[in-house]
Amino acid sequence: GAVVSQHPSRVICKSGTSVKIECRSLDFQATTMFWYRQFPKQSLMLMATSNEGSKATYEQGVEKDKFLINHASLTLSTLTVTSAHPEDSSFYICSARDSGELTYEQYFGPGTRLTVT
């Protein structure tokens, strides 16, 4: 149980275009999901906390208008990178908390490799 999927696993887009990444909890409901960014050989940086039915909470320094997050259902959150630039190339990872659990454990997706050319 507690499986989180991400789609796509890899995406290449041209500079100036937008790309959407989906994060799904497959066998549980997730009121809260998290979006991270990971640079090569570096740790994960929390970008934002996504809450079903409300606006996402962004970490300091993360551009809200560039990284649009929508958590429209209890099993799906999306991250849209708008007007992508080469510096947005990175590994994006989502995680989800099981709404039915009392612990605060997060289950991670496999990640999405974004390359902007």
Next chain:
Amino acid sequence: GDSVTQMEGPVTLSEEAFLTINCTYTATGYPSLFWYVQYPGEGLQLLLKATKADDKGSNKGFEATYRKETTSFHLEKGSVQVSDSAVYFCALSERAGGTSYGKLTFGQGTILTVHP
């Protein structure tokens, strides 16, 4: 704010060697502590966790004990295998409450390579 510090890597060991990866933390409250593992090209997987002082988390031969007095959560394994080669992340999560949602704070990660 909260922070997690891991020993710098990379760590290179021979198969069956003993492994220790140090992790210390600073936190304002009473956090839960985690070790995550990331295999090449994959996302993070929870390896083990501990939620209170003196708790020992264990999984797949790995162990870590929550030491409140030294604010540490060192990862150990008595005999590593080639398949243990991965990046290991120490992390903490404050208790969720109010506007907090139990956010994870990660250490910088330690690359482990095990040779046959």
